[in-house]
Amino acid sequence: MTTPAASADATSPPATGPTTPASAPGPHSAPARTPGAARAVLKAEVRLFRREPGSLFWVLAFPTVLLVVLGSVPSFREAQDDLGGIRLVDAYVPVTVLLSMIMAGVQAMPPVITGYRERGILRRMSATPVRPTAVLGAQMGLHGAAALGSALLSLAVGRAVFDVPLPRQIFGYAVALVLAVASALALGALVSALSRTSKAATAVGSAVFFPMMFSAGVWLPVQAMPDTLAQVVEALPFGAAAEALNQAASGDWPGPAHLGVLVLWTAVLTTAAARWFRWE
Amino acid sequence: MPPPIIEVRDLRKVYGGRAVVDGVTFAVEQGEIFGVLGPNGAGKTTTVECVEGLRVPDVGAVRVAGLDPVADHAQVTRVLGAQLQESELQPKLTVREALELYAAFYTRPADWRPLAERLGLTDKLNTRFAKLSGGQKQRLFIALALIGSPRVVVLDELTTGLDPRARRDTWQLIEEVRDSGVTVLLVTHFMEEAQRLCDRIAVIDRGRVAALDTPAGLIGRSAGSTVISFTPSVPLTPADLAALPRLSSATEKDGRLTLNGTDATVDALLTLLARHRITAHQLRVTEATLDDAFLDLTTTSTPTPTPTEDHPTARSEGHPGGHAPTGGHPPTDSHDPTDAPAPTRPGHHGAPA
Numbered sequence: 140m141t142t143p144a145a146s147a148d149a150t151s152p153p154a155t156g157p158t159t160p161a162s163a164p165g166p167h168s169a170p171a172r173t174p175g176a177a178r179a180v181l182k183a184e185v186r187l188f189r190r191e192p193g194s195l196f197w198v199l200a201f202p203t204v205l206l207v208v209l210g211s212v213p214s215f216r217e218a219q220d221d222l223g224g225i226r227l228v229d230a231y232v233p234v235t236v237l238l239s240m241i242m243a244g245v246q247a248m249p250p251v252i253t254g255y256r257e258r259g260i261l262r263r264m265s266a267t268p269v270r271p272t273a274v275l276g277a278q279m280g281l282h283g284a285a286a287l288g289s290a291l292l293s294l295a296v297g298r299a300v301f302d303v304p305l306p307r308q309i310f311g312y313a314v315a316l317v318l319a320v321a322s323a324l325a326l327g328a329l330v331s332a333l334s335r336t337s338k339a340a341t342a343v344g345s346a347v348f349f350p351m352m353f354s355a356g357v358w359l360p361v362q363a364m365p366d367t368l369a370q371v372v373e374a375l376p377f378g379a380a381a382e383a384l385n386q387a388a389s390g391d392w393p394g395p396a397h398l399g400v401l402v403l404w405t406a407v408l409t410t411a412a413a414r415w416f417r418w419e
Numbered sequence: 420m421p422p423p424i425i426e427v428r429d430l431r432k433v434y435g436g437r438a439v440v441d442g443v444t445f446a447v448e449q450g451e452i453f454g455v456l457g458p459n460g461a462g463k464t465t466t467v468e469c470v471e472g473l474r475v476p477d478v479g480a481v482r483v484a485g486l487d488p489v490a491d492h493a494q495v496t497r498v499l500g501a502q503l504q505e506s507e508l509q510p511k512l513t514v515r516e517a518l519e520l521y522a523a524f525y526t527r528p529a530d531w532r533p534l535a536e537r538l539g540l541t542d543k544l545n546t547r548f549a550k551l552s553g554g555q556k557q558r559l560f561i562a563l564a565l566i567g568s569p570r571v572v573v574l575d576e577l578t579t580g581l582d583p584r585a586r587r588d589t590w591q592l593i594e595e596v597r598d599s600g601v602t603v604l605l606v607t608h609f610m611e612e613a614q615r616l617c618d619r620i621a622v623i624d625r626g627r628v629a630a631l632d633t634p635a636g637l638i639g640r641s642a643g644s645t646v647i648s649f650t651p652s653v654p655l656t657p658a659d660l661a662a663l664p665r666l667s668s669a670t671e672k673d674g675r676l677t678l679n680g681t682d683a684t685v686d687a688l689l690t691l692l693a694r695h696r697i698t699a700h701q702l703r704v705t706e707a708t709l710d711d712a713f714l715d716l717t718t719t720s721t722p723t724p725t726p727t728e729d730h731p732t733a734r735s736e737g738h739p740g741g742h743a744p745t746g747g748h749p750p751t752d753s754h755d756p757t758d759a760p761a762p763t764r765p766g767h768h769g770a771p772a
Contacts, residue, residue, distance in 0.1 A: 187509050191511075265473055268496045
């Protein structure tokens, strides 16, 4: 059973793009739209996000903490021949960057959105001039922003503490980052769509979480993986993202194949999420 | 007379092959408190969700201030404020934040400060939603329903789960809302609430409007609109009782007799008692409550024992026999007997009005 007004909008939350929360409201509220409504929703959701110490830690702090812990191991700071002469700590910066996205998109966001549906918060909003897509947009925007902030923190700490060079192809790196965040949020949206309760969302999120962490190279950076495994992993969103980030870090424009994989995953996951998402 | 603010015509909504709402028609006039009363599962909530534009009717038409709640959803949400059954807010959102947030949804919102004061929420403004009591949550939901300065509010099972004091406070608030010029559509399964608050009531049973009238009109329709209870000094014989005119039911418990009938029943009973020189101890003659009318109008989940000519007193549990002649009732019903008003009935009969 979908909310009628909302079901007409069902394609819009992910379709408008996870990184553009302000444009989330659907077509129904077009006449005499309240300009401050989407902003008020975003403001409220940001406040609520700040009241979740768990999410704050895992999304904003944990990836950088992991980088610092790994970087403190002396052998991680020695150049490795099988990594093409770079140090493990260099290889782990993009890994922790991706880890922040996986934490935000797949671990933190789905239980929130599913909980909002479970508690009838989205339904209650359907009875106001504001479409509940505004909440989904705000959630995606804010988790996306938190992931990017955490990624920048990893880069800054890597540079300041471990002398990890900043990405040389900045623009290419930014493109890869944004596409990676988009695919993480799309994956999270699909988890929210498929989970009936926030408990289920946490469970499904965790089930998805570990393969995604593996493909991002948390246990073994993608550069260090055997060729066959690397090929498989590069077909997954975070494997492709890891390769794209590495290329941009070393000064090349990210390979179109990697960016293409990210775009394709984002499109497929977004379509699936819009197809199966229920408002109640 | 201004046109009705809500019109529902031949509304029908089917889920899984079952018509949850099956041809409901009613109109709510401006400025009234209109009740939608019925057992659980009767289709009350589905009906008002069609009014709120949260569901699309399969058949029929709904108009709120002349607008279609589905096609003109955005405009309808500016005219109609809603409190939904079993909906919550973000657990860590404070009362103040909720009021500010919902005020931002409307182009011309009410000032939330006086609203919060009127609803007794001023000292709870910094309390998170999850920490509020049931009554406080409901008061906040009333505030949120009113914050867009609507012309009509829909309140669905507002007082379910509240303690008697909070319930009475909430009733007073609803009356104040109506007195401020807002039309109220009230969904409830509490008889007392409907009788106390509503100007008119649509009794919905199994997806249909079983009756639509004022509370007094509904009670008057009931076959046993007058309740007589007393403890006779000498037991009356079944034959005596059977001879009473317009008697719709008679029950006996611990020597105390409760009769449902009309004024004619009372007259005949007094004559009978005088003739047999029977004293009626603790005699009470009261008007029936909406409970009685409601039970007459709606189907029950248990088969009703058919009263026999010989032993009307044999029935110990009080279902007025008003519709007994219509024959046996199917024992299947979605309605939950624990929420049926039956347990409250003896109290009404025994107490002087």
